[in-house]
Amino acid sequence: MAESMPKEHWMWKALELAKQGLDEGEVPVGCVLVKDDKILVSAHNEVGMTKDPTRHAELVALDLLRANLDKACKFRELLSTCTLYVTLEPCVMCSAALRMMGVRKVVYGFSNTRFGGCGSVLDVHSKQFQYSYSSDEQHKPNLTVSRELEVVSGLLGKEALGLLQQFYAQQNPNAPNPAKRVRLTCNELFNEKL
């Protein structure tokens, strides 16, 4: 079955997750993993709550899905048919994870000029890796990382940025000139919590 819903539908879902993260005091980045018009898993950034800098929305989602899947289920095979909708361009770490797991496609909102791995800082999405996965016997080596990650950028990017700006404004309630501060820090928004 092909996807029939418009991309925006899924991105709004990801934005909802991001908003939920914002309400919990997290850096507002959210994502949903979609297969055939169905959300398999959704997550938002949890770095603040866990103090764990690896808990970006994408990795939280992949780990959650993995934990809830039947052991026999072929994780990589499943992911090779999925699209990840995420409000912010995946960072280098998450982009590498998506490549290694063989996710087919990522659609993101706002560009991550600080850490982005889908073109902004590094080209992890399209890099030719000679990686073969050998410890996972049930899957053929070279099956996944050899394929590039398809990327669609800028979907509802303004909305994603809006949430990030709100987060930043909350972090600095004493900023002398909030409007100016937010504008100034658009490039500086992406601190270690992202």
Add this chain to the structure above:
Amino acid sequence: MKPVLADKYTRNVTTVDYITASVADRTQLSTLVSEFNDLLPLPPRFCHLKRVKSTNIENKKKYYILMVPFKQLPAGVSLFTCVKHLLPSLPIEITKCLGDITVVKVPDYIPLTSMQYTYAKNLWPTVYSHNPKIEKQLSKNPFSATELLRMKEYMRSALQLANNARLNGALPVASVIVDPVKKQILAGQHHSVDSCLDHSIMRCIQDIAKLQKPIVTGSKRTIDDSDNLNISNSSEYYLCTGLEVYTTQEPCVMCSMALVHARISKVFYGMANIEMGGLGSVYNIHYQEGINHHFDVYKGFLEQDSIQLFQK
């Protein structure tokens, strides 16, 4: 063990051809330099070069002054006619001070290490940007014998964990995270057997995170082989600031970036990860331009031991 540094620190000095004029009369030198600086200013990318070189052959001082890069000589202008062409407004009495016009090789870039400087200054006097941190990394013994002994212990702990991984059917790769001030191992993990993303470094970083927050019941994960390690239980750490990683294999791109997010200070690794390594093989994430946290990386530490684990 070798530092993984940007090419600009490790490359050989490359040269560029530059046209120079010899100056016989020392008393004219300062006038010449100021005239030249006005009329033929050094291009910005050659600002590391001093304008004048002096030689002392058989007690005879001789001076050479830079004119223009050879490449900038317009077509049809020869070395013999270049003074007239390049400096038409130069007063005749000053022009007379200029002797042989020759082409010399000058260092192409500003030297960034003492090794580059030693070579470069023999070609032509140059400014040198001294960086004590890089110098230490490049030196023959960046660590004292005592330090090295302790570092080897850390790496051996990682190697032992990697061997456990092998026995458990996982990839024989493992890491420990160390507090170098307290001289204590804070986390130690090997690659997991079943999840493809549970690399040893990700697991170590997650363990450090657990030190930073009050223990939540139900989400506690036991640390593999914790009886081999001295696990601390304090919460004085902020991410991995000030901490060091000893890992048997170069971290993959994912783990390398996780170490950026975790603000690690140093990484020591054994064998390279040619396919997917982020600290020297595929990328150099630890000094990647645009990424706001950089850290020191050393490769090839107890490398043979780490390779042997794959051959067992």
